[in-house]
Amino acid sequence: MKIAIAGAGALGGRVGSQLFEAGYDVTLIDMWEEHVNKINEDGLEIQTETDTYTIDIPATLPKNIDGTFDLIIILTKAMQSVEMVKTLETQGAIREDTALLTMMNGLGHKDRLKELIKEDHIFLAVTMWTAGLRGPGQILLEGSGSIIMQRADGIDTPLGHEINDIFNKAKLNSKLSDDVFLAIWEKVVVNSVLNPLCTILDKRIGEIAAYSEVDNMIGPLIQEIVDVANSRDVALDYNKSFEKIKASFPDEVAGLHYPSMHQDFSNKRPTEIDYLNGQIARYGEEKGIKTPLNEMITHMVHQLEMKNQ
Ligand SMILES: NC(=O)C1=CN([C@@H]2O[C@H](COP(=O)(O)OP(=O)(O)OC[C@H]3O[C@@H](n4cnc5c(N)ncnc54)[C@H](OP(=O)(O)O)[C@@H]3O)[C@@H](O)[C@H]2O)C=CC1
Numbered sequence: 689m690k691i692a693i694a695g696a697g698a699l700g701g702r703v704g705s706q707l708f709e710a711g712y713d714v715t716l717i718d719m720w721e722e723h724v725n726k727i728n729e730d731g732l733e734i735q736t737e738t739d740t741y742t743i744d745i746p747a748t749l750p751k752n753i754d755g756t757f758d759l760i761i762i763l764t765k766a767m768q769s770v771e772m773v774k775t776l777e778t779q780g781a782i783r784e785d786t787a788l789l790t791m792m793n794g795l796g797h798k799d800r801l802k803e804l805i806k807e808d809h810i811f812l813a814v815t816m817w818t819a820g821l822r823g824p825g826q827i828l829l830e831g832s833g834s835i836i837m838q839r840a841d842g843i844d845t846p847l848g849h850e851i852n853d854i855f856n857k858a859k860l861n862s863k864l865s866d867d868v869f870l871a872i873w874e875k876v877v878v879n880s881v882l883n884p885l886c887t888i889l890d891k892r893i894g895e896i897a898a899y900s901e902v903d904n905m906i907g908p909l910i911q912e913i914v915d916v917a918n919s920r921d922v923a924l925d926y927n928k929s930f931e932k933i934k935a936s937f938p939d940e941v942a943g944l945h946y947p948s949m950h951q952d953f954s955n956k957r958p959t960e961i962d963y964l965n966g967q968i969a970r971y972g973e974e975k976g977i978k979t980p981l982n983e984m985i986t987h988m989v990h991q992l993e994m995k996n997q
Pocket residue numbers: 695696697698699700718719720721763764765766768791792793794815816817818819820821948960
């Protein structure tokens with residue numbers, strides 16, 4: 689199977705390199721020219737907890753793509769995905785039977801991709817893997833993770849099993865789900881609480897957790913997200929969501945981390961707020977559910993982003 693990783697930053701680098709090291713035909717596609725050139729000239733440098741090494745994985749700018757792919761894994765930031773898919777179409781990289789799989793954080797990916805690709809060719813995935821980008825051509829891979837995936841229309845097909853097997857051969861610890869939307873919302877609730885709060889307050893996750901009133905602070909925000917998810921027939925549970933967020937508090941889990949939104953803001957890059965709290969507020973409005981906390985948080989992060997413009 690010919691696989692492309694469209695958006696080969698930190699996580700795209702992880703997924704792409706693990707597939708490549710498992711023996712698959714993988715091409716990294718990215719719009720960051722310096723990154724692509726460095727990978728092609730010196731290889732992709734991978735730093736793990738124990739080792740630093742390079743792999744000779746091919747990388748290309750979208751405009752230089754040559755040929756088509758059987759599977760394209762979209763791992764741009766959420767706001768870049770539509771532009772990336774349109775460019776791949778223009779470049780002729782997507783055939784009638786090409787499968788597109790998104791593993792990005794946030795909400796609404798199926799609806800956006802459905803405008804461009806037939807639903808029965810779209811796979812939705814959510815991942816607990818993490819990765820860091822240390823510079824052009826250099827990624828940092830620590831910890832362990834997993835993937836949960838399902839075809840966007842919910843239908844179980846041999847191709848779904850094939851992709852799942854490929855991920856497992858690459859040690860990506862993947863499972864086929866019969867309710868990927870619940871898995872997506874279970875991650876979204878964590879990201880929509882911790883990411884903007886740490887960004888607005890300029891704190892690590894553990895510093896938010898150390899506040900004696902933290903439960904009272906985040907409880908109403910979690911409730912708004914649960915209400916919106918439930919209105920869309922997603923069985924997100926309030927107590928389970930609370931526990932999942934609190935499970936990340938200890939230093940040995942994620943307490944010492946600044947969430948990815950904080951990192952994006954610090955690196956003067958746009959955040960994914962519109963695909964987290966912003967999208968929750970829009971879904972709430974569609975169903976007549978008030979989401980003042982999500983709206984306020986979205987405005988606050990946009991105000992912060994203005995500082996970087
Ligand atoms: N990293 C992680 O641990 C996890 C990430 N995710 C999700 O995966 C998706 C991809 O995230 P992630 O891999 O972290 O994103 P990155 O920021 O590492 O990379 C995304 C893209 O941003 C651009 N970019 C990044 N840094 C620079 C830079 N310094 N200069 C120029 N361009 C740069 C590159 O493309 P371009 O030049 O085209 O902008 C790159 O492909 C997101 O939806 C994220 O939420 C999900 C779970 C964990």
